[in-house]
Amino acid sequence: MLENVAEFFKLLLIPGSATFFVLGLILAVLLLFSGRRAAKWGRRWLLFLAVLGYLLSTPLVASSLQRGISLGYSPLDTEVIDTEVEAVVVLGGGGATFRLGSDEVNMLSEQSVLRLLEGLRLYRALSPEWVIVSGGPNARAGVSTPESETMGTLLIELGIPPERILIERQSKNTHDQAVNIPPLLARHAVERFVLVTSPTHMRRADLSFRAESTQHLTSTAPAMSETTTPLGWSPFPSSEALETSRDVFRELVGLLYYFLRGWI
Structure with a gap:
């Protein structure tokens, strides 16, 4: 059961994914055409989607998310390693x-x-x-x-x-x-x-x-090849930044799932 729920979220509800925004827009349209009170919430939900989409697609936010989830980890400095590895x-x-x-x-x-x-x-x-x-x-x-x-x-x-x-x-x-x-x-x-x-x-x-x-x-490992332009910290949207944000949220779902399964 838990595995099916995790797969459902990974396939459809990861923030930054196409399915997340498509389903979100469908919900907004349904609310907008479901009466005055529901339309009010539909407009709020649509605004939320627009703001979220903008934020997740900016290198500034994507780089921050990526740095946050990998905090404490880095490439191994082989010059200072004090133990042998096999x-x-x-x-x-x-x-x-x-x-x-x-x-x-x-x-x-x-x-x-x-x-x-x-x-x-x-x-x-x-x-x-x-x-x-x-x-x-x-x-x-x-x-x-x-x-x-x-x-x-x-x-x-x-x-x-x-x-x-x-x-x-x-x-x-x-x-x-x-x-x-x-x-x-x-x-x-x-x-x-x-x-x-x-x-x-x-x-x-x-x-x-x-x-x-x-x-x-x-x-x-490097997050991207040296032949690729780094994400940087720009406030302007890009498809690469949106993909990075999506990957971070997918990983957060994975961490939660592994915790609930007792694997970490």
Whole structure:
């Protein structure tokens, strides 16, 4: 039941999403044409939607939300680390499978690639024995091949020897990863590792792994590529800012759901 409610919110009611605003507009129209008293509330609701839409689409607000949810987390400073780590664990951040007949192409999302690049930085700086990539298939998102396999292939192309890469193919969400990765670590005698994921996702990932009593450090991947113009702090709306705000609210729903399930 709780899972269905969470999925309903994620699909339809995340502030900043298209469905949220469409459903909000439908409600406003219904109120506007439902009598004088209801019309008054309809106008208020419409004003609220307009103000909310403006705020969430401004880089100023989006950057503040992103900074707030990732407060306390940052890229690991490899110059001051005072302990040895045996592995770098990179969590998948989504992808896509494109198929036509017998031909298939698998691609990673921007967040997955940025996480891999952070994992590569740590590998070069710390020389851990293992780099572990995690992420399974996701039929609902159109990913038929485990994203971890695509991640592993890219790591090899980036210069990491295949014998240093471990692939966790089963996990469909962060909780699965927190449950499935520790046994993999134990089989390879890994006691301490660095956990890599996106800034907005790190808090839920960190708390999920700590709930499984793992010993790890954290390192956030870049929020965006250096080839992309930063969000900045402009008060003028942009589609990129609205997407960032939506992602933060989706993560807040995820944190609440994980808390209610006792996973963090």
